[in-house]
Amino acid sequence: MDSKEVPERMLVSKIEEGTVIDHIPDWKAETVAKVLRLDKLKRMQADVSVAILQNVNSKSLGRKDIVKVDRWQIDEKDADILSLVFPGITINYVDEWQVSKYEPKVPDVIEGRIRCPEVLCISNAQREPVVSKFAALKKERTLQCQYCDTMIGFDAVPDHLR
Numbered sequence: 629m630d631s632k633e634v635p636e637r638m639l640v641s642k643i644e645e646g647t648v649i650d651h652i653p654d655w656k657a658e659t660v661a662k663v664l665r666l667d668k669l670k671r672m673q674a675d676v677s678v679a680i681l682q683n684v685n686s687k688s689l690g691r692k693d694i695v696k697v698d699r700w701q702i703d704e705k706d707a708d709i710l711s712l713v714f715p716g717i718t719i720n721y722v723d724e725w726q727v728s729k730y731e732p733k734v735p736d737v738i739e740g741r742i743r744c745p746e747v748l749c750i751s752n753a754q755r756e757p758v759v760s761k762f763a764a765l766k767k768e769r770t771l772q773c774q775y776c777d778t779m780i781g782f783d784a785v786p787d788h789l790r
């Protein structure tokens with residue numbers, strides 16, 4: 629057997645219920661875990677298993693990462709944010725062994741999840757802060773704060789998550 633073929637076939641067993649995030653750029657699975665806040669599953673003591681596969685052979689990408697979350701379907705809004713950062717990503721929801729591909733949408737507006745980098749922004753106010761609100765400028769691959777106009781590139785979004 630060709631040893632290079634082992635990882636994908638041996639490690640990626642099918643799951644009955646959950647989410648498979650595929651075609652992640654190689655070595656970027658940790659960023660995916662951060663965007664999806666997989667650590668919150670630990671706090672919830674949820675009965676889930678997470679498999680992170682890194683640097684797996686891929687026909688289309690050469691190398692890729694895969695994140696499999698068994699018994700947990702990720703939030704669609706989180707999936708959309710993930711696709712801002714990694715446009716080529718594939719998100720599959722699995723329900724009773726049936727796989728359905730989720731088509732992420734670049735949202736027009738993102739509320740709440742992203743912290744404005746401008747400390748003086750009203751969304752960062754100590755007293756009575758307003759919920760952060762960013763418009764997506766799709767062509768520029770940039771988010772713009774709706775209060776202070778501060779820009780965040782799509783690629784930098786993981787650094788500004790709440």
Ligand SMILES: [Zn+2]
Nearest residue numbers: 744749773776
């Ligand atoms: Zn702002």
